[in-house]
Amino acid sequence: MAKPIRRRGESMILRYLVLGTWALVCLLPILWFLSIGFRPRTEVITPQPIYWPTFSLDAWRLLMSDWPIALYLRNSVIAVAGSVVIDLVLAIPAAYALSRYDFKGREDIGFYILSTRMMAPAIVAVPIFFLFKTLGLLDSVWALMLIYAAINLSLVTWIIRSYMLDIPKELEDAARTDGAGDLRILWEIIIPACLPGIITAAVIAAIFAINEFLFTLLIASTSRAYTMSVALANFTGGSDGIIYNAIALVSFIAFVPILILVILIQKHLSRGLTMGAVKG
Amino acid sequence: MTTVAPGRSGGVAKATPKLRRRSPRLRKAFPYLLLTPAMLYLLAITLYPGLFAIYQSLFVVKFLSWTWTGTGNYSAILQDREFWAALGNTAIIGAISLSLQTAIALTIAYFAYRDPFIRGWRIVYLMPMLFMPSAVAFIWKLAFNDGRVISDILMTLGVVERNVDWLGNIWLARMTLIVADVWQWTPFLFIIFVAGLQSQDQEIEEAARLDGASWPAIFWNISLPMMRPIIVVAVTLRGIDITTMFTNVYVMTQGTPGGATETMSYFIYRQGFRMFNFGYASAASVLMLILTVVIAQTVVKRAFHSGKS
Numbered sequence: 001m002a003k004p005i006r007r008r009g010e011s012m013i014l015r016y017l018v019l020g021t022w023a024l025v026c027l028l029p030i031l032w033f034l035s036i037g038f039r040p041r042t043e044v045i046t047p048q049p050i051y052w053p054t055f056s057l058d059a060w061r062l063l064m065s066d067w068p069i070a071l072y073l074r075n076s077v078i079a080v081a082g083s084v085v086i087d088l089v090l091a092i093p094a095a096y097a098l099s100r101y102d103f104k105g106r107e108d109i110g111f112y113i114l115s116t117r118m119m120a121p122a123i124v125a126v127p128i129f130f131l132f133k134t135l136g137l138l139d140s141v142w143a144l145m146l147i148y149a150a151i152n153l154s155l156v157t158w159i160i161r162s163y164m165l166d167i168p169k170e171l172e173d174a175a176r177t178d179g180a181g182d183l184r185i186l187w188e189i190i191i192p193a194c195l196p197g198i199i200t201a202a203v204i205a206a207i208f209a210i211n212e213f214l215f216t217l218l219i220a221s222t223s224r225a226y227t228m229s230v231a232l233a234n235f236t237g238g239s240d241g242i243i244y245n246a247i248a249l250v251s252f253i254a255f256v257p258i259l260i261l262v263i264l265i266q267k268h269l270s271r272g273l274t275m276g277a278v279k280g
Numbered sequence: 281m282t283t284v285a286p287g288r289s290g291g292v293a294k295a296t297p298k299l300r301r302r303s304p305r306l307r308k309a310f311p312y313l314l315l316t317p318a319m320l321y322l323l324a325i326t327l328y329p330g331l332f333a334i335y336q337s338l339f340v341v342k343f344l345s346w347t348w349t350g351t352g353n354y355s356a357i358l359q360d361r362e363f364w365a366a367l368g369n370t371a372i373i374g375a376i377s378l379s380l381q382t383a384i385a386l387t388i389a390y391f392a393y394r395d396p397f398i399r400g401w402r403i404v405y406l407m408p409m410l411f412m413p414s415a416v417a418f419i420w421k422l423a424f425n426d427g428r429v430i431s432d433i434l435m436t437l438g439v440v441e442r443n444v445d446w447l448g449n450i451w452l453a454r455m456t457l458i459v460a461d462v463w464q465w466t467p468f469l470f471i472i473f474v475a476g477l478q479s480q481d482q483e484i485e486e487a488a489r490l491d492g493a494s495w496p497a498i499f500w501n502i503s504l505p506m507m508r509p510i511i512v513v514a515v516t517l518r519g520i521d522i523t524t525m526f527t528n529v530y531v532m533t534q535g536t537p538g539g540a541t542e543t544m545s546y547f548i549y550r551q552g553f554r555m556f557n558f559g560y561a562s563a564a565s566v567l568m569l570i571l572t573v574v575i576a577q578t579v580v581k582r583a584f585h586s587g588k589s
Contacts, residue, residue, distance in 0.1 A: 251415030
């Protein structure tokens, strides 16, 4: 952690002007959107924007009565949590191989895994749509779970790999001398030693899964499999137009847990976001 | 980076009778076995769709009937002005947005990284990134178009005289997408830049400072060059995500006006799922895939090699 020091030759006024301005740029839209979530619908779209609306729980009531929000929340949680579990089960052995063994093709396999992260969802959207249609998986939470897991697998593998590379070889050697096999070493030494990395990977994968939009839109075409994200997009309400105050409220309901998760892994965030390439 | 080669690191293997009991062939296959499940999964979602897209791109697909057309879709697409426009829009919007984000993130990182309140700044600056992208798209749709808030603020400030029709002009419409992207994703770069600046060897900066160098000079001539690999990795990752921009287009502009905001992803989506030209959409997917592979093999591979610390 850098020691805060006063910088000569740099005006404090300029510094706080810049930092303060950007803080306002970040916060004002959020505050304004929060105010949308707690105003009556009649005050959302008006000839003259209303900045100090009447407080109202209209949106909340709408969510609770007209909207199976519990179902959407449950769908989101099942799909996201399930996908993270799949990712960890597949990624931990793969990361172990990539970080602790020397074998032919290691670099190429590692890069192939990384490169799947670069594929635009739109490229595979049509084939995946047909695949799930054939399998009869359209409109199911399971399909979403499989897709989210696929999207994040490269990320999770590379983050965990990066943390495994940091574990000193001596730790492993000592266990090996005691006669421990490779899998036992993985389970009893490597995994506990890189637990922060595993948690970071899980949190970041969960955030990306919650945010995923295109596949969710294509696969969940009826409300049976809606997650929060798509339900939100479909809250354009048909004849009612876009129900902004409900959208705003939903987005805050999703924002709070994500903020908490991110604060918990704050120290590891930059490393996780760069798939392990930058050690902050 | 050190890697462990079990069995080959002599002294270790000798001491472990258990290792010798396993056949050498199994030892050699072991890392591949560990990788197999993940590889199968990834191949299933990349190789299979890739092959499927190539196959489907050779047909004209209308609902359930597939008619062979060979390279017909490709020759049509290469003459399709909408396709080239989508490619151009993706490049223009992406380049402007990425440059702005990088410049802003570097500026605020420069001012923030040694500030006593850096933890506070970091959480505030992080927030936009933590909203669901679809929600953010709605925030801006309301602010620009439906709620006319931005116009109202600009009118109060005297910048414009009446309501701006943000979707009525090519550049204004593109700008709304850029604003939304910059607002949400500048934090991504900021977080990484600050981490990079903080992890630097402070003694070099201190030495330069004692020699009388000013802070901007130190930042520009010492900190920035030292951070280069980190900047390259972060900007590359962000650049990849920008080229796949979809959500904001879908919610905010739907490609209007006149296709000026249609990105590649939205083009494929529209051809496939709005017009049901699945063969045509697949051909576009294949072309975009080729482009992705080329970029991945050149830019990204190099970025990640130089980024490894």
